Amino acid sequence: MSATHTHIATTCYHCGDTCKPNETIFYDDKPFCCNGCQQVYALLQENGLCEYYTMEDLQRISQKAEVKAEKYAYLNLPEIKAKLLDFSDGNIAKITFYVPSIHCSSCIWLLENLPKLNKGIQYSRVDFLKKQVSVSYLEKTTDLQAIVSLMAQIGYEPYITLSDTEKAENEQKLLSQEQKQIIAKIAVAGFAFGNVMLISFPEYFGFDSHSEGSFRKFFQYINLLIVLPAFFYSGWGYIHSAYQSLRKGIMNIDFPLALGLIVLLTRSTYEIFADIGAGYLDTLAGLIFFLLLGKWFQQRTYDILRYDRDFKAYFPVAVSVQTTEGTEKQVPVAQLKVGDRIIIRNQELIPADSILLKGEANIDYSFVTGEAMPVEKVLGEIIYAGGKQVGSTIELEVVKPVSQSYLTELWNKDEFQKKKIGQDAAVRLQNFLSKYFTFALLAIAFGAIVYWLWQNDLARAINAFTAVLIIGCPCALALSSPFALGTAMRTMGKAKLYLKNVAVIEQMAQIDTLVFDKTGTITETDKAQIEWKTIQQELSEAEKIAIKLLARNSTHPLSQQIYQYLTLELPKEIEIQDFEEITGKGISGKVENLWVQLGSAKWLAVEIPSQDYHSKVFVKINGQLRGYFLFRNSYRKAIAILTQKLWNRGYDLHLLSGDNANEAPYLVKYFLKNEKMHFNQSPHNKWEFVKNLQKSGKKVMMLGDGLNDAGALQKADVGVAVTENIAYFTPASDAILDGSAMDKVEGFLKLARKSMNVIKQSFVISLIYNIIGLSFAVQGTLSPLIAAVLMPLSSITVVAFTTLSVKAKARSILKT
């Protein structure tokens, strides 16, 4: 088999694809499948970068699509450039690109060698996990357009959007800054904790107070010196936050914490200077250290993922506008005016509602409305923003500015902008508890002081009062929810559900209604079930081969699926003649004596009932209509089991689809009743539907994938964006779910509920520790050693209990 292959099929030296015999280009004695690949090779060779081809794990990228530098001309517009650049002083500029196609180590190598390909680039550095490339370049020698088109040419087209560059980017930076600061604080507190504990050991095991009294003082002063930065740098946030919320009349968990910290420091300092004892400095340092650790664990999220993308991230940055002189000019999308004539090419997105002026529009609205098939539009018809043109170039006149378009209007609604309440709901339970906790603590503390004063023992009164505040400090309480929720979030992440933050888990625990989108959510994108329907005369073997050959030559997704559907072997010697592909219509060609046409009903002049919305590809052989390929949505296999489980558990399920009701007979077995399925829903309908469910007291989880679901995702208590690849665009949401983990949705909800239970259980544990400590404290007999043992012990117990039990629960729930 391979022997017969070798003389016909040569593989491209650059991309590794099979070269078509007649189109192979030989350059430098090496075969190339297309011009693009040959040019990349030439470019690399010229600059001495051929080592690329000898790399071990080289995974090749084909360069068949032609790169036009004009496409990136908009990057040199000053207002766009200013938004994209990280830094510029007129001489050197820095920019960070997001490059989704980075996937192996040879990518890193090639991208970091950009300076060899363009002399203006000073250096480039890849962050592999974030798929980012940071580039700094000389503005006098080169420009953004040149850099981006070079990257696109070698197969690494950056993903450039404006929303990424504005608010989202800033928030991202702020978040990582905050994260860095927490780590710095942990380092300082941890340093203090370790050293103070070590230095305190002699104290606990007993100095010979007479002979080594001077050592004792020296040790204590060193301890104090070490603790001060931990208190004022690491622990200051708690005192500040307690003060802030107290001013607003709220008593949150930071209040007893801050109180504990302050009392610890003042009493310890007093004891040291008054030469009474060593104080509780190691408890203080340990407390700050553990608290910060919990905070860090809770805040650590997926910084590669974005949860706040709006339509701007999906829309192009600039568009070609025809000027009055008849030339083309790139204009930023935000500056489009009513009356502008825009030019949209194949696979480009229409950025504003406009009227079709010229050309044949075939608009793919799949991302906006969920409709699976491209829609044909006639001259003079309005085309809504968000559609993608498939086929030839068209000319349009803008009728509404981008911000007021049908789709983008959704985002400008007041209700839409409002942030959901209960963002910090995760701490609600904790705060509720800590309010009562704080009052009880203060009551005990004052009770102790009153009792000992009544007993006429002032020293003991103060001792008991401060000791109660110290030992009552709810450190373990403060740690239970960060560790339980943080662990739950990470185990869900391993099972491919990526949460925005831990607050989502508490929302998930309350969900009772699930709403599913259809296209892309419960169906698998790019995978359809195909059926062949004969109209006239069964296909012969030779005819099937001809169809398969024809389909092989087209990159259209439907052709590819037909190619895979026909499973017969292709003979090597047969060739196609007069192959022709008309974008948006079909393909035709001659195989031996068969003249084959594959294409749409309209193109082949077939009459179809107007109510039929299924995608079909008709086949004509020698001008005679033979039949058609019927494409039906293929549903995820997991849906059947998932819906069954959810119904059994008492959840209410709904289907919201922008598509027509054609598939209802297939879907009713999942959603049981027809009234649970809602078709022809506009983005606004979806948003309203979720709102109405919530009005009737339901807690709604919405699962969707497209811009058309964005409103509903935002409105829902938990909005889950379903995607095949987490690196792709997803609309703003609370969580991102990998499509392959769809069957685990019920398990995720269960895990969320169990995690909340674990938190409650760990509250009990930490309260028991507090009660033990308090029983010493009220008697005025709390020694520094007991405090030093009890505090870390309770924290570690709670941390171990929460993480281990959440993990154990996750293992039993999520295993398949």
Add this chain to the structure above:
Amino acid sequence: MSVIYFLLSLSVIMGTLFLLAFLWNLRSGQYEDDYTPSIRMLFEDKKPSNPDNFSSKT
């Protein structure tokens, strides 16, 4: 025994130096990307010798 004054001070100072070194690492972004450098260090700096020699050897 007074050497303890010296030793303890020294150990605390050394510890502080390591802490400062860590903080400096953190600030300068050395912990931001902990994956790519592990690949980058494996790249050869030199070009493979003449490609013709290279192929004749194999």
